[in-house]
Amino acid sequence: MKIIIIGCGKVGITLAEQLSEENHDLVLIDTSAQKVQEIPENIDAIRLYGNGASINTQMEAGVDKADILIAVTGSDELNLLCCLIAQKTGNCQTIARVRNPIYSKEIGFIKERLGVSMIINPEYAAALEISRLLRFPSAIKIDTFAKGRVELLKFRIRPEFHLNNVLIKDIRRKFNADILICGVEREEKISIPDGDFILKDNDVLSIIASPKNAADFFKKIGLKTNQVKNALIVGGGKLAHYLANLLLDMKIKVRIVEKDKARCDELNELLPNAEIICGDGTDKNLLLEEGLPHTEAFVTLTNVDEENILLSLYAKEHSNVKLVTKVNRIAFDNIIERLDLGSVIYPKYITMDYILQYVRALQNSIGSNVENLYHILDNRAEALEFAVHEKSPVTDVPLSQLQLKDNLLIGCINRGGKIHIARGNDSIQLGDTVIVVTIQKGLRDIRDILKK
Amino acid sequence: MNYSIIIYIIGWILKAEAALLVLPALTAIIYKETAIWSFLITILICLAIGIPLTLKRPKNKVFYVKEGFVTAALSWIVLSCMGAVPFVISGSIPNPVDALFETVSGFTTTGASILADVESLPYSMIFWKCFTHWIGGMGVLVLLLSLLPLTGGYHMNLMKAESPGPSVSRLVPKVRSTAKILYGIYLTMTLIEVILLLLGGASLFDSLTISFGTAGTGGFGIKNDSMAGYSVYIQVVVTIFMILFGVNFNAYFLIIMKKPKKAILNEEVLWYFGIIIGAILIIGWNIRGYYANILIALQQSAFQVGSIITTTGFATTDFNLWPEFSKTILVILMFVGACAGSTGGGIKVSRLVILFKTIRKEFHQFLHPRSVKKVIMDGKVVEHEVIRTINVFMVTYLLIFTISVLLISLDNYDLITNFTAVAATFNNIGPGLELVGPTQNFGLFSNWSKIVLIFDMLAGRLELFPLLLLFVRDTWKKF
Numbered sequence: 001m002k003i004i005i006i007g008c009g010k011v012g013i014t015l016a017e018q019l020s021e022e023n024h025d026l027v028l029i030d031t032s033a034q035k036v037q038e039i040p041e042n043i044d045a046i047r048l049y050g051n052g053a054s055i056n057t058q059m060e061a062g063v064d065k066a067d068i069l070i071a072v073t074g075s076d077e078l079n080l081l082c083c084l085i086a087q088k089t090g091n092c093q094t095i096a097r098v099r100n101p102i103y104s105k106e107i108g109f110i111k112e113r114l115g116v117s118m119i120i121n122p123e124y125a126a127a128l129e130i131s132r133l134l135r136f137p138s139a140i141k142i143d144t145f146a147k148g149r150v151e152l153l154k155f156r157i158r159p160e161f162h163l164n165n166v167l168i169k170d171i172r173r174k175f176n177a178d179i180l181i182c183g184v185e186r187e188e189k190i191s192i193p194d195g196d197f198i199l200k201d202n203d204v205l206s207i208i209a210s211p212k213n214a215a216d217f218f219k220k221i222g223l224k225t226n227q228v229k230n231a232l233i234v235g236g237g238k239l240a241h242y243l244a245n246l247l248l249d250m251k252i253k254v255r256i257v258e259k260d261k262a263r264c265d266e267l268n269e270l271l272p273n274a275e276i277i278c279g280d281g282t283d284k285n286l287l288l289e290e291g292l293p294h295t296e297a298f299v300t301l302t303n304v305d306e307e308n309i310l311l312s313l314y315a316k317e318h319s320n321v322k323l324v325t326k327v328n329r330i331a332f333d334n335i336i337e338r339l340d341l342g343s344v345i346y347p348k349y350i351t352m353d354y355i356l357q358y359v360r361a362l363q364n365s366i367g368s369n370v371e372n373l374y375h376i377l378d379n380r381a382e383a384l385e386f387a388v389h390e391k392s393p394v395t396d397v398p399l400s401q402l403q404l405k406d407n408l409l410i411g412c413i414n415r416g417g418k419i420h421i422a423r424g425n426d427s428i429q430l431g432d433t434v435i436v437v438t439i440q441k442g443l444r445d446i447r448d449i450l451k452k
Numbered sequence: 453m454n455y456s457i458i459i460y461i462i463g464w465i466l467k468a469e470a471a472l473l474v475l476p477a478l479t480a481i482i483y484k485e486t487a488i489w490s491f492l493i494t495i496l497i498c499l500a501i502g503i504p505l506t507l508k509r510p511k512n513k514v515f516y517v518k519e520g521f522v523t524a525a526l527s528w529i530v531l532s533c534m535g536a537v538p539f540v541i542s543g544s545i546p547n548p549v550d551a552l553f554e555t556v557s558g559f560t561t562t563g564a565s566i567l568a569d570v571e572s573l574p575y576s577m578i579f580w581k582c583f584t585h586w587i588g589g590m591g592v593l594v595l596l597l598s599l600l601p602l603t604g605g606y607h608m609n610l611m612k613a614e615s616p617g618p619s620v621s622r623l624v625p626k627v628r629s630t631a632k633i634l635y636g637i638y639l640t641m642t643l644i645e646v647i648l649l650l651l652g653g654a655s656l657f658d659s660l661t662i663s664f665g666t667a668g669t670g671g672f673g674i675k676n677d678s679m680a681g682y683s684v685y686i687q688v689v690v691t692i693f694m695i696l697f698g699v700n701f702n703a704y705f706l707i708i709m710k711k712p713k714k715a716i717l718n719e720e721v722l723w724y725f726g727i728i729i730g731a732i733l734i735i736g737w738n739i740r741g742y743y744a745n746i747l748i749a750l751q752q753s754a755f756q757v758g759s760i761i762t763t764t765g766f767a768t769t770d771f772n773l774w775p776e777f778s779k780t781i782l783v784i785l786m787f788v789g790a791c792a793g794s795t796g797g798g799i800k801v802s803r804l805v806i807l808f809k810t811i812r813k814e815f816h817q818f819l820h821p822r823s824v825k826k827v828i829m830d831g832k833v834v835e836h837e838v839i840r841t842i843n844v845f846m847v848t849y850l851l852i853f854t855i856s857v858l859l860i861s862l863d864n865y866d867l868i869t870n871f872t873a874v875a876a877t878f879n880n881i882g883p884g885l886e887l888v889g890p891t892q893n894f895g896l897f898s899n900w901s902k903i904v905l906i907f908d909m910l911a912g913r914l915e916l917f918p919l920l921l922l923f924v925r926d927t928w929k930k931f
Contacts, residue, residue: 229931230931232931253931255931285514288514289514289516291930291931294930294931295931296931
């Protein structure tokens with residue numbers, strides 16, 4: 001597909017990297033010549049210097065033949081304008097990043113009347129993800145498939161779970177649990193394990209299961225599954241505002257520490273039920289006084305990544321709370337991962353995932369049938385949801401007899417709203433949706449899971 | 453909430469109380485009274501509870517404002533409960549509620565008594581009663597701070613909770629040294645008064661107990677007629693010392709530091725003396741017909757004014773018989789109270805001065821709606837936060853006052869009695885008017901009303917918020 005991306009900031013670049021890997025024709029536009037020059041070499045795309053909201057620039061980028069235009073500049077208004085112009089000149093789908101809470105209340109109007117196909121609000125998306133994590137604090141990351149009927153959960157094995165030196169194929173028998181382990185991260189290495197894989201303490205497991213079965217399994221291994229009762233949030237930006245709203249709806253007590261007095265007043269007005277503390281979140285004593293040792297969740301959302309990471313490390317020393325750390329900018333994912341900070345939220349990846357999902361779904365209507373896609377295992381593997389629309393070599397054959405690609409796993413089969421964790425004698429049938437976990441990127445069809 | 457350190461400090465409070473109880477025990481030995489046993493038993497109880505609580509130093513030494521407030525409130529409750537034990541055991545005051553009332557009245561430096569006949573008590577009991585005034589005047593936590601090697605600045609939070617007045621200032625950088633200096637000044641002034649009273653011919657026992665009552669601005673009389681039976685010399689000495697103990701102790705520190713000018717030019721102290729002199733002159737003129745000459749009238753007026761404004765509560769005459777105008781002035785003085793940072797109670801002069809300045813500022817704001825004007829005290833801007841706290845203090849004060857009057861009105865006494873009973877206990881004064889006037893006592897109230905008044909005395913001494921905080925649910929929650 002032909003895709004135009006306007007705005008080469010953090011999100012724009014990450015998105016371009018991903019899309020170029022998936023073999024789309026890309027045009028990147030930015031008003032800053034320097035930014036255009038700094039686009040990494042590995043991105044195979046046309047680079048254009050100019051104002052994305054100008055018709056001339058858009059025509060130069062070939063908007064009349066483009067399939068999708070994605071506007072992710074820093075300004076909401078500019079993004080919307082780019083989309084409007086693209087629709088008038090070309091005939092493409094448009095995606096705009098809009099983060100101002102005022103506009104996000106008017107998404108319905110913007111979509112329907114202005115014709116923008118998708119509005120993505122990174123802060124709100126991140127807040128949703130964090131709230132999901134706090135509902136189920138033992139997991140590092142939670143994704144949902146099949147409209148919430150299947151969850152993909154990530155958690156770290158602790159010694160008290162007694163999973164050290166256990167074979168994966170024994171788990172089902174040992175715990176009588178209907179779950180599937182679809183990924184193991186050990187130190188830097190990522191594997192999609194088979195039944196003979198031996199688990200060790202400190203491995204990070206990704207499992208696929210229905211929410212009920214997952215909860216069952218966690219109870220059996222002794223992992224707490226209760227939603228947190230309170231949360232201490234450092235940094236009172238938009239994300240904190242969205243998050244506090246979501247948490248308060250879940251009856252979670254919220255305390256926000258924010259430096260700026262004016263912003264504190266504003267937050268107090270917006271969130272009358274949250275406790276707003278005006279003070280420097282990096283002040284150790286302030287955090288201790290405001291109940292860091294007693295809180296059940298500690299969420300760092302300041303604008304400085306280093307600050308967030310340090311605060312989380314400090315909190316880890318002091319108590320055994322659920323940590324959520326926001327990282328906006330820093331690219332050293334694997335080092336951060338090694339710090340064992342609990343859940344790390346990368347708003348740029350969340351934004352990217354949302355947009356990629358949309359692009360894939362669009363592609364689906366053209367030629368592929370990926371319904372949903374998640375980056376898991378540190379962005380190095382994907383979990384894809386395929387819809388099976390037609391007969392093919394993969395259908396009606398027991399899974400154990402399929403010649404699957406290496407490092408690929410069929411997670412579960414959704415048949416008429418019922419979820420089956422895939423076992424050897426199951427088979428894929430017409431009308432199913434199938435969740436596949438793989439390290440190979442760019443699968444477009446269920447047939448791609450077979451060895452060529 | 454750091455419970456371990458709160459319990460640790462309360463353990464120390466009990467140990468300190470055991471040590472302080474040694475003095476009345478000695479008195480009992482000197483006068484060969486059987487009451488010695490009740491003191492010894494109480495000392496043992498205090499040690500039996502206090503020593504285990506202080507065996508282990510808590511690891512977590514963090515101590516925030518809320519811990520300070522809760523510790524102060526709980527300490528005072530524990531202190532009062534244990535202090536009441538000797539009265540009950542010895543049978544001097546058999547009813548536990550009465551004994552508690554008497555002890556709380558002592559520690560909070562109120563001086564309201566339920567006893568009709570003080571003189572019938574053993575000497576050691578009278579000594580203990582008066583000694584509680586002296587302990588409560590400067591505060592037992594401040595005493596602990598000056599003695600205990602608790603390190604760190606956290607303990608300023610304890611001092612804030614116990615010291616009267618809208619703001620507490622450090623005299624020297626270290627909290628412990630500040631506490632030591634305060635107790636040093638307190639002790640020296642008490643000793644000077646004792647010596648002056650001895651020179652006036654009072655016995656050692658009388659000199660000590662009267663000085664304790666004056667220093668703490670307490671006001672337990674050791675005679676049934678309070679101070680009326682003493683010579684004019686002793687009355688004048690007591691008048692002067694009552695007024696001196698009502699002055700902000702910072703002023704004395706400044707004098708010691710050889711900055712007397714700064715001490716005298718303190719706005720609060722000037723207002724304090726201004727109010728006292730004005731009240732003495734007006735009342736003296738108003739009651740001139742009741743006494744042989746204007747000088748005696750002025751001396752009587754001065755004693756009563758000094759006694760009431762510093763919230764001491766001694767009396768040399770039954771001012772309940774004075775003309776209404778004078779009585780009303782005294783009732784108003786009850787609310788004014790002494791200076792912040794003194795041993796007295798009441799609303800405090802500095803709060804009132806700031807309130808009046810706020811009112812003036814508000815008028816100014818009506819005339820010039822856009823003008824910017826700050827309230828200035830002692831040449832420094834009073835922060836909005838301080839003003840806000842004072843306003844809230846006043847509202848809370850009125851609320852508690854009103855509810856207390858309502859609650860004790862169940863006993864069906866007249867309004868003046870109820871009103872002044874609450875005013876006299878809430879402001880830590882002692883005698884009120886009518887049925888609780890200077891020649892009467894609080895014994896007539898029911899146990900229920902006494903409990904309400906006990907609460908008022910504690911709330912008044914700790915300046916409302918520490919005690920009220922105990923009833924806020926969030927105080928006890930961890931997050």
